[in-house]
Amino acid sequence: MIHFSSPTxxxxxxxxxxxxxxxxxQQTAFFAxxxxxxxxxxxxxxxxxxxxxxFIVESAAWSxxxxxxxxxWTQADFWVVESSINCLQEIASIHRKSFSIPVIGxxxxxxxxxxxxxxxxxxxxxxxxxxxxxxxxxxxxxxLSVWGLKAQHQIAIFEAGISRVGEMxxxxxxxxxxxxxxxxxxxxxxxxxxxxxxxxxxxLQLFSHVEKLVYRRKNADQDSIKTEMQSIxxxxxxxxxxxxxxxxxxxxxxxxxxxxxxIRIKKPAQSEAFLDVKTELTDEAYLxxxxxxxxxxxxxxxxxxEIQARTKxxxxxxxxxxxxxxxxxxxxxxxxYNNDLDGLQLALPLLKKYEHKKRVLIISDFIEAGIAAPELxxxxxxxxxxxxxxxxxxxxxxxxxxxxxxxxxDVFYNTEDLINSGLLNQISDAVVLLKGARxxxxxxxTQILETKTHCTKLEVNLDALQNNLTYFKETIGxxxxxxxxxxxxxxxxxxxxxxxxxxxxxxxYLTVAYTDEGVQLRKxxxxxxxxxxxxxxxxxxxxxxxxxxxxxxxxxxxxAIDEYSHAHNKSIKIHIKLDTGMKRLGFSLxxxxxxxxxxxxxxxxxxxxxLSHLVASESMKHQKFTEKQMVLFDKxxxxxxxxxxxxxxxxxxxxxxxxxxxxxRYEMVRLGISLYGISENKAEKKSLENxxxxxxxxxxxxxxxxxxxxxxxxxxxxxxxxxxxxxxxGYADGYSRSLGMGKxxxxxxxxxxxxxxAICMDMCMVDITHLPVVKEGDEAIAFGGKIQLxxxxxxxxxxxxxxxxxxxxxxxxxxxKN
Numbered sequence: 046m047i048h049f050s051s052p053t054x055x056x057x058x059x060x061x062x063x064x065x066x067x068x069x070x071q072q073t074a075f076f077a078x079x080x081x082x083x084x085x086x087x088x089x090x091x092x093x094x095x096x097x098x099x100f101i102v103e104s105a106a107w108s109x110x111x112x113x114x115x116x117x118w119t120q121a122d123f124w125v126v127e128s129s130i131n132c133l134q135e136i137a138s139i140h141r142k143s144f145s146i147p148v149i150g151x152x153x154x155x156x157x158x159x160x161x162x163x164x165x166x167x168x169x170x171x172x173x174x175x176x177x178x179x180x181x182x183x184x185x186x187x188x189l190s191v192w193g194l195k196a197q198h199q200i201a202i203f204e205a206g207i208s209r210v211g212e213m214x215x216x217x218x219x220x221x222x223x224x225x226x227x228x229x230x231x232x233x234x235x236x237x238x239x240x241x242x243x244x245x246x247x248x249l250q251l252f253s254h255v256e257k258l259v260y261r262r263k264n265a266d267q268d269s270i271k272t273e274m275q276s277i278x279x280x281x282x283x284x285x286x287x288x289x290x291x292x293x294x295x296x297x298x299x300x301x302x303x304x305x306x307x308i309r310i311k312k313p314a315q316s317e318a319f320l321d322v323k324t325e326l327t328d329e330a331y332l333x334x335x336x337x338x339x340x341x342x343x344x345x346x347x348x349x350x351e352i353q354a355r356t357k358x359x360x361x362x363x364x365x366x367x368x369x370x371x372x373x374x375x376x377x378x379x380x381x382y383n384n385d386l387d388g389l390q391l392a393l394p395l396l397k398k399y400e401h402k403k404r405v406l407i408i409s410d411f412i413e414a415g416i417a418a419p420e421l422x423x424x425x426x427x428x429x430x431x432x433x434x435x436x437x438x439x440x441x442x443x444x445x446x447x448x449x450x451x452x453x454x455d456v457f458y459n460t461e462d463l464i465n466s467g468l469l470n471q472i473s474d475a476v477v478l479l480k481g482a483r484x485x486x487x488x489x490x491t492q493i494l495e496t497k498t499h500c501t502k503l504e505v506n507l508d509a510l511q512n513n514l515t516y517f518k519e520t521i522g523x524x525x526x527x528x529x530x531x532x533x534x535x536x537x538x539x540x541x542x543x544x545x546x547x548x549x550x551x552x553x554y555l556t557v558a559y560t561d562e563g564v565q566l567r568k569x570x571x572x573x574x575x576x577x578x579x580x581x582x583x584x585x586x587x588x589x590x591x592x593x594x595x596x597x598x599x600x601x602x603x604x605a606i607d608e609y610s611h612a613h614n615k616s617i618k619i620h621i622k623l624d625t626g627m628k629r630l631g632f633s634l635x636x637x638x639x640x641x642x643x644x645x646x647x648x649x650x651x652x653x654x655x656l657s658h659l660v661a662s663e664s665m666k667h668q669k670f671t672e673k674q675m676v677l678f679d680k681x682x683x684x685x686x687x688x689x690x691x692x693x694x695x696x697x698x699x700x701x702x703x704x705x706x707x708x709x710r711y712e713m714v715r716l717g718i719s720l721y722g723i724s725e726n727k728a729e730k731k732s733l734e735n736x737x738x739x740x741x742x743x744x745x746x747x748x749x750x751x752x753x754x755x756x757x758x759x760x761x762x763x764x765x766x767x768x769x770x771x772x773x774x775g776y777a778d779g780y781s782r783s784l785g786m787g788k789x790x791x792x793x794x795x796x797x798x799x800x801x802x803a804i805c806m807d808m809c810m811v812d813i814t815h816l817p818v819v820k821e822g823d824e825a826i827a828f829g830g831k832i833q834l835x836x837x838x839x840x841x842x843x844x845x846x847x848x849x850x851x852x853x854x855x856x857x858x859x860x861x862k863n
Contacts, residue, residue, distance in 0.1 A: 761802020
């Protein structure tokens, strides 16, 4: 049915504007939007055939063949409106009015997503929360976020971003916030405003009807936010805080030390602080965001004790960027997502993670800064003076014009000139940060600097990895240590980069299989404790020189360490491996007495931990055997500890046991494959996010007749005339040969496409006959989208470990942050 009116509600539970991301078509309403470079109306017919039965279309596009076809489509509703986006906003606004829960609206120039995520972390222990996904804060993102409100929610947290006058009033009608947070106010997104005052007025429109507003008062003599709010919403309770003003607002005192910050917050009329917390954050921008959240959590009703407990789980929120391995031992940080002064300020600290490398910064003209060039470029130069930048490269006529502002800079009119100069080929042993506006096409620079040009890539989502890490930290609690496995190239994800992330997150221990894996980590700036599972006697010098701690599982290894430590007068940390049932490596129960006597005679050796390995903790079918292992481990470790006179960390729980056997956690647990979102525990799986996505692209499309064969051995055939796509992924890349002949699937443009014929060394073929729209160069996802790694492993009759570790090193790893 065709309706020439705007719907006040839709039947579907899912709203979508992206034809590529349709997962449950029968439950989805599709909003067709006409943009500058796209038109959603061209996907209506294939989406109808996919199963969608509710469409919002624009009157300007509703004519011709499409409109005539739609009249014949049964059981489908088409709502013809002037603007699909306006309709989306109206539906979300009506949806919002049906809820009376507190809604927190967050806006500002920077820190919106960080505040939203941290506030959710603080509140989620007490309330059922809905929040904006990722950075959904635009004219489209906000209504999609608000649509997520459900009956079970008790508090909502939505962020709002604007770039021009008039936008915030529309967003305010959608969010209708009860309380508000105004974050850092800076130069970002200022190009469409006549002045900072106009931009401030526009942003504050979000709080036109709030009851309470939390913000930081930076100027003790002038409070511009208070002044503007008196005209916008004089009834609002303004909760200002300051690190300077002791008398007129909440006073915040933070004491920053190298490893933590102590924050105390007190009211003007009080001598004692009403909030007193400690955090691992030490960056002032992060601390400002955290204080907003702490005060709002107090407003929301959290007790001091609850706030103190939850603050321990606050971690930095990653920005959207890609980290890639480069030629000549370079590391590339591609952060061309935004191009303003605040964005540069946020990105520069990323360089500090690579202390052992030269620091190269490549920037373009700042066309999104909202500041006049004569004022902007001196600001940038001043900012860079406070950083250790070994080589600065600029692209754009503005940077050429203002090059004398910088102490030292190589400048080029455009990206092509930089490439043709050959300067990029001279960069080595460096970390390269790219901050370029989209018009400068910095992806060309990335392609030249990258190690691998093979179009197949393994995307590693560091935000998802951080989420999973946080989940396990919360599960085990603050008193249990966490050891993470980074052996076998971190299960294929890239040992150095994963180790850097884990180290940054304060992991207690890393574990590798072999000594050379540990050496590689040390050479790349990893300084946290590392246990080596399979050390060799001839490697004791290397182990000692690189501060690597051997796992000891035999008397011969223990005696060799004893001799080495005496000969070189060195104290050595070791980890004792016990065999409680694996029958692989380790000391058995009947060796326990000899082991304890030997260790007692070795005062120069310090036992850092005692460990064993559970055989089947992932399966509750073997619960009795697992519990038997735990009892034996407990018995053996007690004997050793009595002899030692001190208590080493004990660890027997692997990923599966962390959730399945809480009693097995002891002083430390070992996290492995579950860090990547893979778990057999259904309850746990809901809290984990997918980290790894293997992607390739269509190299060629061919029309195939029914009687033709496809691939080696003439094994592949189609049931009727159709089309196949050849993908640039084969068994040499790690895609198993067992996934040929239709056993494996690829996701292309939202559709699942089965393999055809045998998997080749460098390629494979898939059936795309059923795809309505497809072209050469389109992306194909092997796993990580609709196809999960566990499902693919099941099809290949193997386990996820094997598929992960078999991904060839010729497949480039791309590390993604949102």
